[in-house]
Amino acid sequence: SVGHILYKQIRVFPQPPPEVQHGQQSVDDSSPETGILDVQRQMREALHEVQEAVNTCELAAASSVKDKNETLFYAVSYKHAMKEDLTVQKVLFGGGFVQLVITVLLQCTSRQRRKQAEAAVPDSHSIPGNQAWEKATVPGHLRMQLNGESEEQVEHALAIKRAGGVSLEESFSPAATKEKRSDTSIDQDWPVDNSTIALITDKYVLVTTILWLGPKIIIFAVPMLFCQVLPMAICRFYLSVVPDGTSRITRSFGFYMLFSVASILAIPVALLATLSFLLDCVAYYFFSLLFCACTCRWLRVYDGLKKIQPYRAGPSILLHLPDLFTALIGQCGRQTVFETTYMFSCMWLLMPWLKYYICCNPWIFDLGHRLCQQISTEMADLGGPEQVAEKARYIISWSRQDRETAEKIDIWSFVPHYPLPPPDRRWALGLQAGGGDYPGKFTLIVHTTHAAAAVHGVTEQFVLSNSCELPIYRVMLWYNNPYHFLTGWVEASVSNGEPSQRNKRLGGEHPMWLVTGRSPLVAGRDSWTGSGMIDAFFDYWLPVFVHEMRAQVLGADIANAKYQEVISTDGASPPMTETGMNSYKDSPTALDDMRKVAEKQHKAKTQTFGRKLARLADTRFGKMICKW
Numbered sequence: 001s002v003g004h005i006l007y008k009q010i011r012v013f014p015q016p017p018p019e020v021q022h023g024q025q026s027v028d029d030s031s032p033e034t035g036i037l038d039v040q041r042q043m044r045e046a047l048h049e050v051q052e053a054v055n056t057c058e059l060a061a062a063s064s065v066k067d068k069n070e071t072l073f074y075a076v077s078y079k080h081a082m083k084e085d086l087t088v089q090k091v092l093f094g095g096g097f098v099q100l101v102i103t104v105l106l107q108c109t110s111r112q113r114r115k116q117a118e119a120a121v122p123d124s125h126s127i128p129g130n131q132a133w134e135k136a137t138v139p140g141h142l143r144m145q146l147n148g149e150s151e152e153q154v155e156h157a158l159a160i161k162r163a164g165g166v167s168l169e170e171s172f173s174p175a176a177t178k179e180k181r182s183d184t185s186i187d188q189d190w191p192v193d194n195s196t197i198a199l200i201t202d203k204y205v206l207v208t209t210i211l212w213l214g215p216k217i218i219i220f221a222v223p224m225l226f227c228q229v230l231p232m233a234i235c236r237f238y239l240s241v242v243p244d245g246t247s248r249i250t251r252s253f254g255f256y257m258l259f260s261v262a263s264i265l266a267i268p269v270a271l272l273a274t275l276s277f278l279l280d281c282v283a284y285y286f287f288s289l290l291f292c293a294c295t296c297r298w299l300r301v302y303d304g305l306k307k308i309q310p311y312r313a314g315p316s317i318l319l320h321l322p323d324l325f326t327a328l329i330g331q332c333g334r335q336t337v338f339e340t341t342y343m344f345s346c347m348w349l350l351m352p353w354l355k356y357y358i359c360c361n362p363w364i365f366d367l368g369h370r371l372c373q374q375i376s377t378e379m380a381d382l383g384g385p386e387q388v389a390e391k392a393r394y395i396i397s398w399s400r401q402d403r404e405t406a407e408k409i410d411i412w413s414f415v416p417h418y419p420l421p422p423p424d425r426r427w428a429l430g431l432q433a434g435g436g437d438y439p440g441k442f443t444l445i446v447h448t449t450h451a452a453a454a455v456h457g458v459t460e461q462f463v464l465s466n467s468c469e470l471p472i473y474r475v476m477l478w479y480n481n482p483y484h485f486l487t488g489w490v491e492a493s494v495s496n497g498e499p500s501q502r503n504k505r506l507g508g509e510h511p512m513w514l515v516t517g518r519s520p521l522v523a524g525r526d527s528w529t530g531s532g533m534i535d536a537f538f539d540y541w542l543p544v545f546v547h548e549m550r551a552q553v554l555g556a557d558i559a560n561a562k563y564q565e566v567i568s569t570d571g572a573s574p575p576m577t578e579t580g581m582n583s584y585k586d587s588p589t590a591l592d593d594m595r596k597v598a599e600k601q602h603k604a605k606t607q608t609f610g611r612k613l614a615r616l617a618d619t620r621f622g623k624m625i626c627k628w
Contacts, residue, residue, distance in 0.1 A: 133451055133461045133471055146458055147449050148315050148427035148476070156310035157464050157489060160369070160513065165466045167369050167513070184511055185467040185500045186572045187535065188371035193518040201291075201365070202521040205358055208287045212280075217349060220276055224345040227268040232344075234262040235328045236337040239400070240616040241625040242329070246400040248420040249326045254628035259325045273348040277482060280352045288363035297363075304362025307369060307515050311487050314447055314478025315427070323419070323429035324445070330399040330417045331431050331443070334409050336606045339441070343433055346442040347483050354485035358522065359530055365517030369488075372514060372535040375467075375495050376507040376542035377564045377575050382553045385470040385494040388506060391552050392472055392492075393452065395545075403614060407607045408548060411598035413590075414541045418448040418473060426453040426461075430475070432484075437597050445483040449474040451493075464489060465511045469496040479515075485529060488514035501572050508545065510538055525570070539568035544591050565589060 138146075144154060163169040164181025166188050172181055238258055242249070249255065292301060317324065331340055360367065382388050394401065395409065397418050409415055418430035427449040435441035451461045451471040463471050468491070475490040495501075495509035514531045516522050522530035543565045551559035560581045566573040578584060584592075598604075 131463075133459060133463060136460055138456070138458050138460070143458065143460055146426050146455050147461065147474075148425065148447055149449075150310075150313035152310045152313060153476075153489070154462065157462060161464060165464060166371050171369060179499070182466055183500055184371065184373060184465045185375065185495070185497055185509075187373050187570050190370050190523060190531075190570070191518065192520055192523045192532070194520060198519040202519050204291060205361075205364060205521060208283075209353070209358065212283045212287070213350070213353060216276065216279065220272060220349055221345065224269065224272050224276075224348060225341065227272060228266075228341045228345055231262045231266040231269065232328070232332070232337050232341045234258055234265065235325070235340075236332045236613070239329050239332045240613045241623075242333075242400045243618070244400055244402050244614070245398075247398050249329055249399050251322060251326075251422060252628065254625060256322070259322055262325060263321065269348070276349055277352050280356070284353070284357050284361075288357070288361060292363045300366055301362050304365070304367040307367045308360065308362065308479050308487065311477070311479040311489075311515065314476060314480050317429065317445060317481060317483070320429055323422075326399070326419045327417055327429055327431045330419055331415075331433060333400050333406055334415050334417060335433060336410075336610065339606075340433070340443070342438070343435070343441045343443040346439075347444065350442060351444065351485055352482040354529060355482055355487065359485050360479065360487045360515055361517075365519060365522060367515055367517055370514050370516050370523075370531055372512045372531055373465075373467075373509065374511075374535060374538040374542060374573070375497060375501050375504045375509045376546045377566065378497075378504050378507050379546060379549060380506040381562075382506070382549065385506060387553070388494050388508070388549070389452070389470055389472045391549050392508065394552070395548065396473075397450070403611055405548075405552070407603075407610075408551075410607065411594045411603055412541070412544060413594055413597070414537070418446070418450070418475070421448075421450055421453050424455065426450055426455050426458070436594065437600070444485070445481060447476040447478060447481070449476070463491065463493070464513065465491055465493060465495075465509065467495050467498050467501075467509060467511075468493040469506065470494040477514075486512075486514055486516075486531070486534065488512055488516075503575065508542060508549075510542070525568070535570075536568050539566050539573045540590050542566075543589070544594065547591060563589065563591070 136143075140154075143149070144151065160166070160168055163172070164178065165184045166172075166181055171188075238249075238255075292298065328340070335343075357364075379388050382391065395405065396416050397420050399419060400406075401409075413434070413436035415433040416430065417433075419428055421428035427447060430446045430448040432444040432446060433441070434444065449461060450473060451459075453459075461471055461474065463474075471491065471493045473492040475492060477484050477486045477488050477490060479487045490510070490512045493509050495504060495507050497504040497507065512531070512534065514534075516531040521527055523532045524530070525532040525536040527533045543563065547559050547563050550562060562579060563581045563584075564579050565576050565584070567576060581589065581591075588596075
């Protein structure tokens with residue numbers, strides 16, 4: 001404003017003419033005109049300085065506004081940042097608090113379940129007894145962990161035991177005697193339902209099975225076989241460096257290295273098996289729900305699911321894959337690697353469907369708990385129950401027997417292998433190789449608790465059978481294990497035959513408490529699957545097992561002279577009157593059938609190749625790998 005006023009004042013002075021401005025250079029400085037010119041010059045300079053000051057003020061004002069805006073922006077940003085930090089802190093604090101609450105709840109729940117388990121499953125199983133395997137040394141929850149048990153499973157077994165030992169209280173009529181409820185030396189009465197509805201149900205299951213499994217096998221069979229060759233080759237190589245007479249595979253650094261290599265090579269197999277299982281689940285629910293909706297059996301489904309419930313919480317197979325690797329190594333020592341490869345491929349593709357859709361399907365069949373008991377002929381001449389159990393463990397559990405024993409076992413139509421468990425537990429995964437001839441050969445996965453295993457001094461093992469003289473194994477067929485077609489509780493023991501089969505004292509007993517239906521397909525002895533079929537099969541196979549047991553202890557001649565089969569029937573299967581291999585010339589024995597199949601499959605050539613591979617264990621390289 002000051003500059004503007006001065007500028008106006010300056011403009012009122014008259015401007016000198018150019019000639020005066022240039023011509024009067026010598027005029028005296030004291031003249032009035034010279035003074036005016038000096039004033040004008042000074043005013044112009046002042047005006048210029050004022051203008052510069054004005055410009056500087058305007059720049060300063062603009063800068064101040066900018067600084068103010070920036071200050072406001074930073075203030076707002078800081079405010080928002082503080083709010084966000086506060087929000088993050090609140091979220092973190094809330095998350096930590098929730099985690100703390102969840103942890104506390106889980107701990108409380110765990111303690112409550114532990115107390116319930118100890119109350120429901122006390123140290124003595126609530127069943128008085130003075131046997132060595134009934135001695136309680138640890139709390140119930142720790143015993144279940146060591147034995148691979150679940151709370152519902154043990155409670156179910158206790159309920160059966162309190163009802164007598166044959167089945168649950170609900171399975172008997174009020175008129176059933178105490179002896180009938182407790183006689184586990186014979187089969188439970190299980191009438192087969194031959195009604196029209198049951199036959200139609202079986203036909204529906206068979207037709208839908210063909211419609212589903214036919215295309216699936218055509219698509220999956222060849223890729224599954226091809227992908228399993230390399231993992232099985234690793235197992236066979238490992239077995240080649242294991243010397244004969246090896247009781248267990250040592251889980252050393254080298255073991256886990258080869259296991260890692262085999263696991264990587266088995267990734268395609270795992271993907272194919274998972275895809276096959278998921279497709280089976282889709283088809284299972286489609287056909288099952290369709291049948292259930294058409295027959296309106298929803299209430300029966302609920303009852304069937306209750307029957308299955310005790311067998312749902314078995315130990316995971318995926319979390320114990322080293323057990324499976326160990327069992328595969330031992331299985332390759334009993335059968336050829338190509339045979340094992342084929343049988344494992346059948347297991348991945350077929351067993352989930354057979355288990356869930358056919359043998360234990362609550363949506364289609366009325367399920368119940370059935371006891372099937374098989375007791376072999378007597379083995380009292382082997383020296384006592386301890387000697388019988390020890391020889392059975394040599395045949396079934398040792399990872400590598402002598403070559404002669406392994407080659408005789410190779411021809412069997414049923415080859416069980418339950419490897420000895422690792423030192424930290426009393427159970428391990430095992431395998432059952434079944435089927436006599438192609439294409440009906442397959443492998444099954446089981447969970448086996450070993451009665452002779454001692455972990456931290458614990459040898460306690462609940463035995464459900466009342467006719468057990470000495471327990472050897474408990475073989476669990478869990479419902480959450482899709483790779484065994486049956487569901488239930490199975491024991492393998494030395495039997496006393498009491499009370500209904502005393503003539504089989506010190507024979508091998510194999511009681512099976514199975515969840516099954518009553519239709520001919522799943523309960524008939526003449527069926528190709530189910531509880532009735534398996535009952536008849538073990539009556540067929542056990543004489544061969546007894547023959548090998550006797551040959552191991554007393555020699556082949558005495559074993560041939562005392563060979564004896566049974567008459568396979570429901571209830572008790574009595575021994576035949578014929579004794580000795582020569583007495584069965586008119587009708588071939590089970591051992592004769594197996595030898596014929598072995599000849600057809602050229603077992604002699606494959607066993608020669610196996611003997612050559614076994615020499616690798618005697619080389620320096622084989623010994624180094626085995627120790628590594």
